[in-house]
Amino acid sequence: MFAPAVMRALRRNKTLRYGVPMLLLIVGGSFGLREFSQIRYDAVKIKIDPELEKKLKMNKVSLESEYEKIKDTTFDDWKNIRGPRPWEDPDLLQGRNPDILKTKTT
Numbered sequence: 001m002f003a004p005a006v007m008r009a010l011r012r013n014k015t016l017r018y019g020v021p022m023l024l025l026i027v028g029g030s031f032g033l034r035e036f037s038q039i040r041y042d043a044v045k046i047k048i049d050p051e052l053e054k055k056l057k058m059n060k061v062s063l064e065s066e067y068e069k070i071k072d073t074t075f076d077d078w079k080n081i082r083g084p085r086p087w088e089d090p091d092l093l094q095g096r097n098p099d100i101l102k103t104k105t106t
Helices: 002-012 014-045 050-058 063-070 098-105
Strands: none
16 A cells, blocks of 8 residues: 555656656766777777888878879860769760670670
8 A cells, every 4th residue: 555655656756757867867878988988098009010010101101292293294184074873874974885895804
């Protein structure tokens, strides 16, 4: 007899019905965010294999080196070619005959 009256009172209490789940969400979310943000700092601590690090340092490509490669090229005869949409045939769109391409590959 006592239990149904208490349960009914707890269901009617707005603090227990809305406030407690909200607080649990906020507190639980902060713990969850702490775990996810810790991954960021753990990833920085990971060391790279020395051989891989040497290869990465050898293959340095800078903006200046790429500029030196293309600075003497002329773009006067440049033609803008639109890429194909997913439903279009790329060979027909770019002016190539697909029948000729098929015979060359076989």
